[in-house]
Amino acid sequence: MSKATATPFARTWQDINQSVNPRAMSKVSRQRRLVYTLKFAGIAGVLAIIVWGTVEIAETMGSNPNKLGLAESGPPLKDIALTTDGVLDHTWAERTLTLPKNATLMSLDLYALRTRLLAHGQVKAAVLTRNFPSTLAVAIQERSPVARVQVQVGDASPRALLVARDGVVFDGKNYDPALLGTLPWLDGVKLVHVGDGFAPIDGMDAVADLLATARNQAEHLYRTFEVISLARLASDGELVVRSKDIPEITFNTRDDFFRQLARLDYVLDLARAQPDKPLKSIDLANGLQVPVTIDTVARLQNSASASAPGAGLFPLPNSTHIAQRDF
Amino acid sequence: MISNTKIVGAVEIGTTKVTVLVGEIARGRELSIIGVGEASSRGVIKGAVMDFKAASEATHNALLAAEQSAGTRVDEVYLAQTGGHLEGFENEASVNVAAADNTVSAMDTDTVCRLAMAKELPEGRIVVHHIRRPFRLDGRLVPDPEHLVGRRLDVSYWTIHGLESKVADNTHVINGFSVRVTKLILSSLASGALITTAEERHNGVLAIDLGGGTTDFALYRDGCAHKTGVVAVGGGHLTNDLALGLRVQQGQAETLKLRYGRGTVHARDKKDKVMLIGDFSIGDREFPRLTIEQITAARVWEIFEVVRQKLGASFAPEKIPAGVVLTGGTAKLPGITEAAAKVFGTSARLGEVPAWIGENLRDPGYATALGLLHFSLNAQTDRATAPRRSLLSKLFATA
Numbered sequence: 001m002s003k004a005t006a007t008p009f010a011r012t013w014q015d016i017n018q019s020v021n022p023r024a025m026s027k028v029s030r031q032r033r034l035v036y037t038l039k040f041a042g043i044a045g046v047l048a049i050i051v052w053g054t055v056e057i058a059e060t061m062g063s064n065p066n067k068l069g070l071a072e073s074g075p076p077l078k079d080i081a082l083t084t085d086g087v088l089d090h091t092w093a094e095r096t097l098t099l100p101k102n103a104t105l106m107s108l109d110l111y112a113l114r115t116r117l118l119a120h121g122q123v124k125a126a127v128l129t130r131n132f133p134s135t136l137a138v139a140i141q142e143r144s145p146v147a148r149v150q151v152q153v154g155d156a157s158p159r160a161l162l163v164a165r166d167g168v169v170f171d172g173k174n175y176d177p178a179l180l181g182t183l184p185w186l187d188g189v190k191l192v193h194v195g196d197g198f199a200p201i202d203g204m205d206a207v208a209d210l211l212a213t214a215r216n217q218a219e220h221l222y223r224t225f226e227v228i229s230l231a232r233l234a235s236d237g238e239l240v241v242r243s244k245d246i247p248e249i250t251f252n253t254r255d256d257f258f259r260q261l262a263r264l265d266y267v268l269d270l271a272r273a274q275p276d277k278p279l280k281s282i283d284l285a286n287g288l289q290v291p292v293t294i295d296t297v298a299r300l301q302n303s304a305s306a307s308a309p310g311a312g313l314f315p316l317p318n319s320t321h322i323a324q325r326d327f
Numbered sequence: 328m329i330s331n332t333k334i335v336g337a338v339e340i341g342t343t344k345v346t347v348l349v350g351e352i353a354r355g356r357e358l359s360i361i362g363v364g365e366a367s368s369r370g371v372i373k374g375a376v377m378d379f380k381a382a383s384e385a386t387h388n389a390l391l392a393a394e395q396s397a398g399t400r401v402d403e404v405y406l407a408q409t410g411g412h413l414e415g416f417e418n419e420a421s422v423n424v425a426a427a428d429n430t431v432s433a434m435d436t437d438t439v440c441r442l443a444m445a446k447e448l449p450e451g452r453i454v455v456h457h458i459r460r461p462f463r464l465d466g467r468l469v470p471d472p473e474h475l476v477g478r479r480l481d482v483s484y485w486t487i488h489g490l491e492s493k494v495a496d497n498t499h500v501i502n503g504f505s506v507r508v509t510k511l512i513l514s515s516l517a518s519g520a521l522i523t524t525a526e527e528r529h530n531g532v533l534a535i536d537l538g539g540g541t542t543d544f545a546l547y548r549d550g551c552a553h554k555t556g557v558v559a560v561g562g563g564h565l566t567n568d569l570a571l572g573l574r575v576q577q578g579q580a581e582t583l584k585l586r587y588g589r590g591t592v593h594a595r596d597k598k599d600k601v602m603l604i605g606d607f608s609i610g611d612r613e614f615p616r617l618t619i620e621q622i623t624a625a626r627v628w629e630i631f632e633v634v635r636q637k638l639g640a641s642f643a644p645e646k647i648p649a650g651v652v653l654t655g656g657t658a659k660l661p662g663i664t665e666a667a668a669k670v671f672g673t674s675a676r677l678g679e680v681p682a683w684i685g686e687n688l689r690d691p692g693y694a695t696a697l698g699l700l701h702f703s704l705n706a707q708t709d710r711a712t713a714p715r716r717s718l719l720s721k722l723f724a725t726a
Contacts, residue, residue: 013498021502024379
């Protein structure tokens with residue numbers, strides 16, 4: 001019998017080295033390999049991210065499952081950190097928010113709490129933030145009162161409310177009563193009930209501008225302002241101020257309040273020089289012409305010989321000069 | 328989970344065109360052809376790669392087109408091999424049955440097969456196929472001698488070998504596409520397996536694949552390939568003959584061949600003329616139809632004569648009752664079956680692809696690539712049905 005292993009086998013085509021020689025690759029083949037490599041790398045990357053994420057989650061859950069537990073089962077709320085640009089304080093915030101006992105941060109409905117804060121007219125804007133693990137941060141922007149308004153609803157006793165520059169009427173909290181006492185009263189406005197409060201008053205930006213100019217540039221005049229009437233604002237664009245000295249001072253909202261205040265100061269200076277001619281009204285709404293009305297009744301009381309006219313014009317110097325008048 | 332689907336590419340790098348078919352083999356037994364790619368061949372002469380870069384570009388373009396058509400990447404490639412360098416020889420071996428009771432064991436068949444395959448080749452040549460013919464047990468043909476009783480077991484192999492450099496060139500063209508060649512299959516075997524039935528192969532049939540640069544043939548007998556060969560003459564030579572004989576350009580000769588070429592002379596009237604272009608434009612000329620037919624028929628006749636000579640004593644008309652089956656692009660030439668019938672002295676017909684193959688792939692030019700897919704399916708089926716040996720049985724087998 002022959003031995004099979006005696007004769008060696010000839011080489012077959014399967015002995016040919018089939019390793020890919022890059023130089024044997026055509027352009028098409030190289031592009032195909034590049035696309036394949038990119039696809040492979042992309043898929044490998046995605047898989048690696050998935051695996052990494054899974055491992056991370058597993059490790060986190062393994063080391064401290066509470067980290068992934070529901071926040072509602074976390075520690076109770078300990079503190080409210082209030083930040084404000086006004087006078088509202090921590091007590092007011094706690095009282096307004098009325099948070100339930102043992103509430104956790106995640107159990108709080110921040111939107112509802114914000115709505116609750118904004119329901120107070122004094123609060124202009126509010127931002128609530130969860131500061132983990134147990135602090136609720138409340139940042140508030142408050143409205144500044146410009147004037148006061150006396151309100152009486154039905155048979156209830158009248159009460160004073162505050163009015164901001166944007167016309168919002170609100171019940172001021174935590175304000176210094178002395179400060180509030182300096183605010184002039186509003187007159188000639190018609191308050192409209194909206195819900196539990198009142199609709200914003202139109203034209204308050206003009207009032208605020210007048211008062212701000214007066215307070216900043218002529219505080220001695222501002223201190224005398226008692227009542228500002230908006231009765232003629234819509235029709236004539238005029239604000240009528242009653243001061244301690246003059247029953248009626250008319251300002252034009254279309255002109256610069258600073259110039260008008262300068263003229264007023266000038267007129268009052270002139271009037272003080274003539275105490276026998278007490279003024280009843282000053283109309284600053286006509287530019288350089290400032291008609292004044294002299295209180296004839298008072299004048300007759302002061303002087304038996306009433307020969308002066310009941311009304312007149314104070315001569316005013318150059319308007320530029322007045323505008324530069326140093327209060 | 329390992330996918331049950333395999334994407335197989337069947338590649339034929341021909342002299343005139345590169346054909347790629349992509350097949351999806353599901354569960355090892357269902358084949359679907361899902362992609363086709365073709366490109367004009369460059370750098371290939373008579374089935375052998377002569378310009379590696381040009382051949383690679385053409386092949387890779389066809390592969391990419393097939394992959395894009397299939398919408399997937401090819402996992403492995405079944406590559407058709409042809410070329411004039413391929414040769415074959417027969418090698419026989421015989422053993423005495425070892426067992427005392429003369430029952431043939433697996434070891435007997437293994438031994439006789441190894442002996443039959445063990446033959447050294449000249450330097451630089453490499454085996455492409457070992458085709459086993461049926462066993463003979465005490466002279467009688469048996470497909471599987473194991474467990475049969477007999478004294479002497481014979482087997483012969485038809486070994487096909489070729490130049491290692493040319494086979495490697497073919498393989499490296501595919502490797503350049505970053506794909507391995509899983510199986511290298513002779514073109515004639517690939518096309519022959521498709522266009523002939525198992526019964527025809529058992530009775531005896533001669534399959535001839537007339538390509539552009541080569542003509543491949545496989546003679547089947549007793550159900551397996553008895554002899555194969557390659558003639559380095561193909562349809563391209565018909566074109567060349569026309570170009571020289573009629574003094575026209577290659578492209579014009581190709582047009583004349585496709586329009587008026589025949590395998591046998593049919594025209595009788597010498598005055599019967601045909602136009603080169605047909606619209607009497609500049610350069611349009613007329614040629615005698617008879618001359619064209621004589622030129623093409625002569626070359627076809629010569630090709631068949633060469634095939635018959637190469638078959639030698641193995642061929643006899645009475646040994647191939649199923650006749651001659653023709654395929655390949657040149658087989659579309661009218662009258663070629665008559666020529667084959669006359670040369671081989673037996674019936675001849677054009678090969679038909681199985682009915683399940685789509686209309687767009689029924690052209691004879693796809694026969695080889697389809698045959699490659701047929702082989703790939705069989706290979707997968709063999710793998711799927713092969714019995715799995717346990718570790719224990721492997722231990723005993725090696726002991």
